[in-house]
Amino acid sequence: MALSRWVLAAALAATVASTGIGHAADYKSEYTVSTVLPTPFPWGQAAERWVELVEERTEGRVNLEIYSGVQLVSGNQTKEFAALRNGLIDFAVGSTINWSPQVKELNLFSLPFLMPDHAAIDALTQGEVGERIFAAIERQGVVPLAWGENGFRELTNSTRPVTTPEDLAGMKIRVVGSPLFQDTFEALGANPTQMSWADAKPALATGAVDGQENPLSVIEIAKMWEVNQKHLTRWHYMADPLIFAANGATWKSLPEADRRIIREAAREAGRWEIEKSRAENEKRLATLRENGIEVVELTDAQRAAFREATESVYEQWAPRIGEDLVEQAREAVAERHQ
Ligand code: X2X
DSSP, X not given: OHHHHHHHXXXXXXXXXXXXXXXXGGSOSOEEEEOSSOTTSHHXXXXXXXXXXXXHHTTTSSOEEEEOTTGGGTTOGGGHHHHHHHTSOSEEEEEHHHHTTTSGGGGGGGSTXXXXXXXXXXXXXXXXXXXXXXXXXXXXXXXXXXXXXXXXXXXXXXXXXOOSGGGGTTOEEEEOSOHHHHHHHHHTTOEEEEOOHHHHHHHHHHTSSSEEEEEHHHHHHTTGGGGTOOXXXXXXXXXXXXXXXXXXXXXXXXXXHHHHHHHHHHHHHHHHHHHXXXXXXXXXXXXXXXXXXXXXXXXXXXXXXXXXXXXXHHHHHHHHHOHHHXXXXXXXXXXXXX
């Protein structure tokens, strides 16, 4: 009797071990998290917050390690999504711009002057458009978890104040490696050059390019005034959301309870980062001015001239993004709560 009870207990213990209840044996010692920007950029802070929350709430079971500067893909930011898809990267907090060459729907956010304000960004990411975008990512084997924000991208240059498209004529502008950006700046009469973030500052320092575009946080923290940037046009022409995401196989390998923790932590980190970086914009602008950058605020009429000059980008890109998705986005923006 006693023996049979012992046998039963031993058999049960063996079953528990082999089915891995608790999954102790299934965890990797480290899960990679890719980002382009490190702390103190809001983007890096978002990743850091996520990692801290996950480690705390999984009591160290899920050990996330941040690899900034997209070092897992040798700094080539437009290769990040492919690496996340094929498992070279476990998790990432990535910009819609950098993933748009693989997920064509993400070009939606790069359409010039689609989103005039923060409420417009929220109307897309927090609504049905955002769900459709996440579904498009999921179809490619990557699990989207939450939204963050890099921010409205403003234009800086070394040469002159830019208030009209004509001011951009022939100006050499560094843009991210996205064909849509190439088309936008060509439509404006500028001379765009695609390069990764790692190459941007050196190119500005040597004068190989005259200008660039990035959110105020990036312009301030990267100290763009040190690489000849003297003029900033606050044209709010587009904003790039960030997406927290997981490789599909990595995601499936994790117990349901941990997945819930990771997803919720990503949502919290994303909400925290969006709020924080929006609140910091005015302070950042003041720092830029203190460092000698001249800021041009556009009037509605001036902004309209830029919008008209880039209409051709919609004709070129709406069919590739999906006409109905672009239309749905335009409606969501028009109906947004301000
Ligand atoms: O490369 C850029 O400009 C950056 C850092 O903003 C992105 O990764 C989109």
